[in-house]
Amino acid sequence: MSELSPERTTVGVLGSGSWGTALAIHCARMGHDTVLWTRGSATAAAINGPARQNTAHLPGYPCPPGMRASTDLAEVVGRSELLLVVVPTQYIEQTLGSALRSLLRPHQLLVSCSKGLQLGSLETVDELMERLVAGGGEGQEEGQEEGGQEGGLCDRRRQLAFLSGPSFAAEVAAGQPTAVTVAAKDERVAARVQALLSTPRFRCYRSTDVAGVELGGALKNVLAIACGISDGLGFGNNGRAALITRGLYEITKLAVARGAHPLTMSGLAGMGDLVLTCTGDLSRNRTVGLRLGRGEALADIQASMGGAVAEGVPTAVAIHTLARRLGVDCPVMEGIHRVIHEGADAQEVVAEVMSRALKPEVAPDMIRDVLAGGRAASWGAAEGGGGLQGGGGSKRNSMVLELPASPLPSVQQQQQQLEAASGCCGNGNGNGNGTCGKGDSNGKAGRCCGESTSPSCAAAAAAAAAATSPPPP
Numbered sequence: 158m159s160e161l162s163p164e165r166t167t168v169g170v171l172g173s174g175s176w177g178t179a180l181a182i183h184c185a186r187m188g189h190d191t192v193l194w195t196r197g198s199a200t201a202a203a204i205n206g207p208a209r210q211n212t213a214h215l216p217g218y219p220c221p222p223g224m225r226a227s228t229d230l231a232e233v234v235g236r237s238e239l240l241l242v243v244v245p246t247q248y249i250e251q252t253l254g255s256a257l258r259s260l261l262r263p264h265q266l267l268v269s270c271s272k273g274l275q276l277g278s279l280e281t282v283d284e285l286m287e288r289l290v291a292g293g294g295e296g297q298e299e300g301q302e303e304g305g306q307e308g309g310l311c312d313r314r315r316q317l318a319f320l321s322g323p324s325f326a327a328e329v330a331a332g333q334p335t336a337v338t339v340a341a342k343d344e345r346v347a348a349r350v351q352a353l354l355s356t357p358r359f360r361c362y363r364s365t366d367v368a369g370v371e372l373g374g375a376l377k378n379v380l381a382i383a384c385g386i387s388d389g390l391g392f393g394n395n396g397r398a399a400l401i402t403r404g405l406y407e408i409t410k411l412a413v414a415r416g417a418h419p420l421t422m423s424g425l426a427g428m429g430d431l432v433l434t435c436t437g438d439l440s441r442n443r444t445v446g447l448r449l450g451r452g453e454a455l456a457d458i459q460a461s462m463g464g465a466v467a468e469g470v471p472t473a474v475a476i477h478t479l480a481r482r483l484g485v486d487c488p489v490m491e492g493i494h495r496v497i498h499e500g501a502d503a504q505e506v507v508a509e510v511m512s513r514a515l516k517p518e519v520a521p522d523m524i525r526d527v528l529a530g531g532r533a534a535s536w537g538a539a540e541g542g543g544g545l546q547g548g549g550g551s552k553r554n555s556m557v558l559e560l561p562a563s564p565l566p567s568v569q570q571q572q573q574q575l576e577a578a579s580g581c582c583g584n585g586n587g588n589g590n591g592t593c594g595k596g597d598s599n600g601k602a603g604r605c606c607g608e609s610t611s612p613s614c615a616a617a618a619a620a621a622a623a624a625t626s627p628p629p630p
Contacts, residue, residue, distance in 0.1 A: 165189055166353060169237030171253065172271075173200050173226065174465070177243030178215040179326035180270060183359055184241075185224035186332070193226045194233040196252075201226040214465070218330040234260040239268065239353055241320075245466040246273030246282055246375075250289065257289050268318045268339070268350055272374035273468040274475035279482075281371045281415070286317055315343050318350045319367055321374035322425040323433035325440075329359065336360045338426045340370035362425060369421030372412040374430055376490075378469030379476055380404035381434040381442035382449070383493045386503050389450020396507075400489065401435050406519070407487040411476065414483045442469040455497065473497050488513060 165188045170181040173195035185191040195201050203212045204226035209219045227233050234240060234256070244252050249271060261267065267290070269282045280288070322337030329335055339354070339361045341347035347363035355361045364370055380400060387396045408431070409422040421427055434440045445467045448458045455470070477494040480487040488510050495501035 169233040172243035175326035179330040185221040369417030373427035377431040382446035384435040385443040385446020386450040
């Protein structure tokens with residue numbers, strides 16, 4: 158079976174907005190037996206009726222024959238092997254709540270396709286979904302299975318994945334080429350979802366950096382509003398480019414503070430989604446900003462959106478709180494929050510940001526740590542913030558890594574390591590199919606795998622270890 162011709166399965170899409178409808182159309186087009194859950198009987202009737210369209214949220218895009226809509230949440234969850242959650246972030250808990258915990262079966266795949274941060278708790282969707290799946294999680298230790306039975310809490314948490322990336326709903330529904338990222342803490346889960354959703358027109362990459370993929374998708378919405386405001390004020394292309402670039406820098410600092418890898422921010426869920434949302438005419442967040450820049454009131458804009466949600470509006474509040482809690486300096490994000498939620502004049506905010514003290518484009522310690530493969534624990538402090546140590550109380554903070562004290566191996570040492578490792582790759586000495594790793598980014602020597610007992614393999618591993626060992630202090 159071809160990698161891009163996956164097995165067929167039953168899919169339930171929870172949420173009938175434009176994005177949920179587009180994903181349901183995509184799944185049905187692939188041949189999956191797909192049901193879209195909606196709370197609105199009129200929406201279900203429109204999709205199941207002769208028009209075969211979600212006329213309220215995605216008109217003009219007929220639903221394939223293998224797709225139908227239902228208002229029965231228990232029926233949709235109960236029949237589906239793959240569940241896509243596409244409810245706006247701020248409404249996931251009140252809309253689905255304990256239903257997910259009570260209705261989920263062991264080994265069902267649960268994929269969140271929503272973007273944003275919870276306002277009060279500052280939870281990512283990952284943290285929110287884990288809590289909902291655990292039924293609140295209070296008083297239950299991480300990884301403890303409910304009742305000690307197979308398929309309990311631990312198993313359900315392992316089945317969580319998250320989809321994000323540059324993907325306008327209308328273009329996915331139309332079958333336009335799109336690439337996204339699927340992240341899961343267990344790479345096998347990410348690979349499974351990747352295989353079930355990928356086609357030659359919808360390519361999924363996989364990642365285990367759940368924090369990075371989620372935060373890239375959430376934080377960029379605020380910058381999209383900023384770019385809309387800039388365009389509405391007539392600031393031009395230079396201003397938009399500056400906003401995107403400096404905004405990405407701030408997004409990266411915040412994401413790393415919550416445990417993300419910095420390189421994820423240059424991928425589809427980071428830079429890719431940011432560019433699309435900040436420049437595309439189909440972006441709801443950019444449209445909100447554009448109208449704000451032209452002088453409309455936020456309340457009037459939201460009232461005219463017909464129930465559609467611009468996630469950047471509530472996320473701006475969450476970022477404002479998060480940045481202060483972590484001590485990360487985010488002048489662009491802070492300025493956007495002031496314009497959206499405090500009524501500050503956009504022209505004055507731009508003047509303030511542009512008049513700040515002159516400094517390097519990238520903090521020196523950030524350059525050092527990215528090149529070294531580490532994650533700085535002081536990027537915020539380097540630019541006037543309070544640093545990340547001890548701030549925020551977030552579980553993510555424990556994932557922030559200091560740069561190792563030992564230097565990385567030199568190019569010559571790395572070459573010696575590779576040459577040594579190559580001595581035991583292949584078929585070993587005939588006693589097994591031994592292979593040898595080529596070392597990792599922390600300078601650790603590769604080790605022999607399989608069942609080979611070749612003396613050359615052991616010698617090569619020892620040579621590799623010697624080549625990458627740091628000099629004595």
